[in-house]
Amino acid sequence: MTLFGTSMETIYLTMLIIAGSLTVLYIFFGDILEGIGEAIGLNPALILAFITFFSASGYIFETVTSFSSLVIMVVSIISALLLDILLNIFVLIPLSSAEESLSYTEESLKGRVGKIIIPIPENGFGEIVIESKSGMISKPATGYENEAIAGGKRVLVIEVKKGVLYVIPYENNLDAEHTV
Template identity: 85%
Template sequence: MTLFGTSMESIYLTALIVAGSITILYIFFGDILEGFGEAIGLNPALILAFITFFSASGYALESVTSISSIIIIIASIFIALLLDTLLNIFVLIPLASAEESLTYTEESLKGRVGKIIIPIPEDGFGEIVIEAKSGMISKPAKGYENEVIAEGKQVLVIEVKKGVLYVVPYENNLDAEHTV
């Protein structure tokens, strides 16, 4: 079968090359298109993957079999939908949730225990470090009641305002009970 005087194999191959090239560009410059994908409600990676899967399976079926082109188009659509669904469920969704699990919000720091690495003077700022799953979080800190807190002291985060953690000295009484 031909479409606009061009064989279906050529159309599939051209679509495969174009979609593959755009996919490679999307890998490098994908952050620029993230807003576009959210605006239309679809993930550009899924659209590009669908076109790639569709054209690859269509080209392969046209080259290897003598099945009717209409049946090949329908089969290619089903193959592309299946592979696209599997890609979304087993790769893209887990990657998105894994990325979110490594981040933190300032609100999530409330109630956490950290260690002072730069002492906090009266009415001044110091620095605190908090251990997290993704590594160490270092933030500016201030005494909750404007008290002096020495370097190396454990502190409890009470409040977060404009990126500054307001802390109070913290002693873990649980450890003291176990050492007696």
């Protein structure tokens, strides 16, 4: 079958090349398209994936099978839709929720307990590590009242200013009972 004097294989292949090129551009400029996609309620990644799946399956079916072009188009649309749904459910949704769970804000560090790895001198800076679900967070720290704090001590984060954690020595009752 031909459409506007062009074979269906050529149309599918052209669509595949264009969708592939747009996908590469989306990788580099995805933030801009994300904003546009949110405004109209569609995810650009899913649209590009649908076009890619549709054109790839259409091209393969046109070159390998002897079915009519209309049947191939319907099968390609159904397969692209199913693959797009699977991509969304098993890849895009878990990635979006994983990205949020791995990040932290400086405000979320307030009230957390860490351990001094580089001693904090009086009126100076050291470094602490805080354990989190996503790994270890290492941040510069200073004493809340400009006091010196030795290495290996546990500290409580009181305040965060310009990326520096202001800490005080921390000793909970359970630690004191075990040392007695």
